Amino acid sequence: MSRKINLRDALREAMTEEMRRDESVFLMGEEVAEYNGAYKVSKGMLEEFGAKRVIDTPIAELGFAGIGVGAAMNGLRPIVEFMTWNFAVLAFDQIVNNAAKTLSQSAGQFKCPIVFRGPSGSAGQLAQQHSQTFEAWLANCPGLKVISSVDPRDSKGLLKAAIRDDDPICIMESEVMYALNLDTTQPGKRTYSFGKKTWETEGLPFTDEEILVPIGKAVIRRTGTDVTIVSFNKMMLEAIEAADELAKEGISAEVIDLRTIRPMDHETIINSVKKTNRLIVVDESWPFAGISAEVAYNIQRMAFDYLDAPVIRINAADTSLPYAPTLVEEYLPNPTKIVKAVKEVMYVNS
Amino acid sequence: MAQVVEKQKVTKSKTPAKAKVYSKEMYLEWYRLMLLIRKFEEKALQMYGMQKIRGFCHVYIGQEAIAAGLESALIEGDAIVTAYRQHGIALGRGITPKAAMAELYGKETGIVKGKGGSMHFFDASNKYFGGNGIVGAQIPIGTGIAFAEKYKGTKNLCVTMFGDGASRQGALHESFNMAMTWKLPVLYIVENNGYAMGTSVERTSNVVELYELGESYNMPSEQVDGMRPDAVHEAILRAAKHIRSGEGPYFLEIKTYRYKGHSVSDPAKYRTKEEVKQYQDIDPVKMTEKKLLNDKLATAEEIKTIKEAIIAEIKEAVEFAENSAFPPASDLYEDNYVQKDYPFLK
Ligand SMILES: Cc1ncc(C[n+]2csc(CCOP(=O)(O)OP(=O)(O)O)c2C)c(N)n1
Ligand SMILES: [Mg+2]
Numbered sequence: 001m002s003r004k005i006n007l008r009d010a011l012r013e014a015m016t017e018e019m020r021r022d023e024s025v026f027l028m029g030e031e032v033a034e035y036n037g038a039y040k041v042s043k044g045m046l047e048e049f050g051a052k053r054v055i056d057t058p059i060a061e062l063g064f065a066g067i068g069v070g071a072a073m074n075g076l077r078p079i080v081e082f083m084t085w086n087f088a089v090l091a092f093d094q095i096v097n098n099a100a101k102t103l104s105q106s107a108g109q110f111k112c113p114i115v116f117r118g119p120s121g122s123a124g125q126l127a128q129q130h131s132q133t134f135e136a137w138l139a140n141c142p143g144l145k146v147i148s149s150v151d152p153r154d155s156k157g158l159l160k161a162a163i164r165d166d167d168p169i170c171i172m173e174s175e176v177m178y179a180l181n182l183d184t185t186q187p188g189k190r191t192y193s194f195g196k197k198t199w200e201t202e203g204l205p206f207t208d209e210e211i212l213v214p215i216g217k218a219v220i221r222r223t224g225t226d227v228t229i230v231s232f233n234k235m236m237l238e239a240i241e242a243a244d245e246l247a248k249e250g251i252s253a254e255v256i257d258l259r260t261i262r263p264m265d266h267e268t269i270i271n272s273v274k275k276t277n278r279l280i281v282v283d284e285s286w287p288f289a290g291i292s293a294e295v296a297y298n299i300q301r302m303a304f305d306y307l308d309a310p311v312i313r314i315n316a317a318d319t320s321l322p323y324a325p326t327l328v329e330e331y332l333p334n335p336t337k338i339v340k341a342v343k344e345v346m347y348v349n350s
Numbered sequence: 351m352a353q354v355v356e357k358q359k360v361t362k363s364k365t366p367a368k369a370k371v372y373s374k375e376m377y378l379e380w381y382r383l384m385l386l387i388r389k390f391e392e393k394a395l396q397m398y399g400m401q402k403i404r405g406f407c408h409v410y411i412g413q414e415a416i417a418a419g420l421e422s423a424l425i426e427g428d429a430i431v432t433a434y435r436q437h438g439i440a441l442g443r444g445i446t447p448k449a450a451m452a453e454l455y456g457k458e459t460g461i462v463k464g465k466g467g468s469m470h471f472f473d474a475s476n477k478y479f480g481g482n483g484i485v486g487a488q489i490p491i492g493t494g495i496a497f498a499e500k501y502k503g504t505k506n507l508c509v510t511m512f513g514d515g516a517s518r519q520g521a522l523h524e525s526f527n528m529a530m531t532w533k534l535p536v537l538y539i540v541e542n543n544g545y546a547m548g549t550s551v552e553r554t555s556n557v558v559e560l561y562e563l564g565e566s567y568n569m570p571s572e573q574v575d576g577m578r579p580d581a582v583h584e585a586i587l588r589a590a591k592h593i594r595s596g597e598g599p600y601f602l603e604i605k606t607y608r609y610k611g612h613s614v615s616d617p618a619k620y621r622t623k624e625e626v627k628q629y630q631d632i633d634p635v636k637m638t639e640k641k642l643l644n645d646k647l648a649t650a651e652e653i654k655t656i657k658e659a660i661i662a663e664i665k666e667a668v669e670f671a672e673n674s675a676f677p678p679a680s681d682l683y684e685d686n687y688v689q690k691d692y693p694f695l696k
Contacts, residue, residue, distance in 0.1 A: 126406060127405060127469060
């Protein structure tokens with residue numbers, strides 16, 4: 001049966017199903033148990049699984065991330081929730097120096113099957129310290145896998161796959177998109193809605209069947225022929241919106257949702273560019289040494305002859321994000337900026 | 351569940367002086383500041399409801415006596431650093447209600463030009479080193495500010511404030527240890543309001559008397575009644591004297607309570623109405639007002655005049671914020687680097 005679901009509930013279903021299936025999986029983090037999660041992702045899980053498996057921690061990110069690493073090395077499968085990824089910076093020592101390196105250091109004797117997850121990205125006017133993305137920081141580190149996704153179905157399937165995966169995985173959700181709803185109840189339609197906004201996308205329906213999404217595979221959210229727009233996390237929604245705008249002007253954009261950042265699915269991007277010959281990358285992270293640079297490097301290396309224009313990327317500004325609304329507006333990628341970039345690579349006047 | 355502070359626990363035999371008598375002026379000063387903070391915060395909540403203020407907004411209602419008793423005990427040149435629940439401390443520091451309200455609105459006339467919002471006020475001219483949004487981050491930073499005072503050979507100290515939740519961060523232990531070892535002029539204050547978001551102090555540790563955290567470093571540590579500005583003032587004077595004599599840091603656990611949720615979006619279902627009422631019964635603003643009247647330090651007429659003046663000041667602050675402009679988009683590229691011609695990627 002096809003269903004409707006929002007991102008928050010989809011993530012909870014993923015954790016709940018895996019915890020029912022495997023005793024060694026547990027959830028730990030700030031406010032995850034009694035408060036039902038700062039963003040209510042773990043609502044009801046304490047009730048179902050009890051305090052042994054749904055664990056409230058003090059505000060001590062370095063400590064509880066490390067406790068997760070130790071538990072993972074010793075046979076458990078922790079899900080460590082960060083209230084937001086901004087606070088996981090305190091835990092980077094354990095993520096980067098330990099989770100990522102345990103297998104290598106121990107020559108394969110110890111693995112570290114752990115999931116670090118939580119919301120990330122700008123979420124309105126939260127100012128400098130509370131608006132950051134970390135895909136590029138973590139994807140830079142060998143040993144880690146990095147997932148960044150908002151599609152409710154795919155996020156569920158990726159989280160389930162991540163919990164079963166034997167490598168350490170960082171999952172970036174979206175602080176503002178937990179209520180993003182996916183409706184697949186109308187045959188042939190796949191609609192997101194958030195508040196008054198809606199987006200039509202391609203992809204698989206959300207059903208009662210078990211969903212496992214392979215880590216490392218991108219998906220095409222909108223098929224098109226004129227230009228490829230690579231995106232991930234909530235920037236995928238901006239890309240779809242831009243594609244809708246472009247369609248009105250007769251420009252057919254193909255929108256790719258990376259879903260997994262590391263390993264990156266270059267094949268899907270290359271195949272799309274072979275068809276469209278033009279590439280835009282939309283990435284909420286900072287431009288310097290970012291994910292967008294990685295995508296652009298690979299396409300020029302692997303599909304140089306197919307490109308009819310230089311790759312353009314739309315990133316957050318190369319600055320910290322202040323509080324005032326005018327500055328937030330200037331900072332973030334948006335459909336207008338994407339449309340402009342598309343016209344640039346298509347050499348049409350805007 | 352958080353308990354109203356019954357007795358003040360004191361270590362290192364620093365028995366608090368018997369209820370010292372303070373002047374009428376002193377009580378009036380405390381009362382004015384506490385009322386200013388209370389009214390400012392109430393207005394901020396109202397304006398948040400009207401979506402004039404966005405983002406995270408953590409108010410100080412219930413904790414005002416700390417800001418009041420703190421400032422009256424410091425001297426020129428002392429520094430303060432605290433967390434995101436900072437409007438009250440900032441107003442005490444001398445940031446005007448206008449500059450504070452405009453900041454909450456995100457306007458260019460705000461104390462940091464609309465760049466910081468509710469969590470990040472800074473004021474170099476008043477040695478206010480900010481509102482920090484990362485829980486516990488300011489503990490080592492305050493220690494470093496104190497380090498610089500000592501290095502420069504001043505008599506000043508740095509008040510380093512944090513919440514009960516922050517006291518569980520490893521940074522506290524690292525800072526306490528170095529501050530004691532190097533005898534740094536830092537006054538650590540944990541504002542123990544009983545909760546870190548929805549988590550009570552009791553649920554975060556088996557050490558629930560937070561002042562005890564200082565003891566493992568042999569740091570003089572006291573528990574203080576944070577519902578009374580005079581008690582706060584006295585404790586801080588005592589601590590500051592110790593610190594200024596060059597003997598190193600001091601730790602105060604100031605017991606207080608926040609009446610509202612953690613932030614605007616928290617319905618605070620994790621505690622009872624009765625618990626909140628227990629504290630509202632000993633509300634610092636109300637109790638100080640009562641004292642002023644009972645001890646005939648002020649007439650009802652004088653109190654009324656003070657209230658009206660404060661309400662007018664807050665109203666002006668709102669008008670000022672309303673009439674100010676948002677920063678222009680080009681401001682995004684200001685203040686990221688000191689270097690003026692920094693080559694941003696655009
Ligand atoms: C490192 C870090 N972890 C988590 C958070 C999210 N957070 C913000 S405030 C808070 C609770 C802090 O409580 P406490 O220190 O007692 O201060 P209070 O809010 O009571 O003033 C949490 C968990 C954060 N901002 N920084
Ligand atoms: Mg607290």
